[in-house]
Amino acid sequence: MDEKTLIAILSFILTLTKFILDEYRRWKDKRKEAELKRLEQLEQQKENGAYPPRKDRHHKR
Secondary structure, eight states: OOHHHHHHHHHHHHHHHHHHHHHHHHHHHHHHHHHHHHHHHHHHHHHHTOOOOOGGGGOOO
């Protein structure tokens, strides 16, 4: 394996790693935004006096 091939392989691995990390960060940011939006909506509902439905209400005992 000559030097150029090795450099090409390492360069490819580095690019791939960078791409994966960027995608992961973007996904994490989206999740964080969604969570903040959900908490904000819950706060608004509490202020308006409309609480979200309880999860155990539809279960039959």
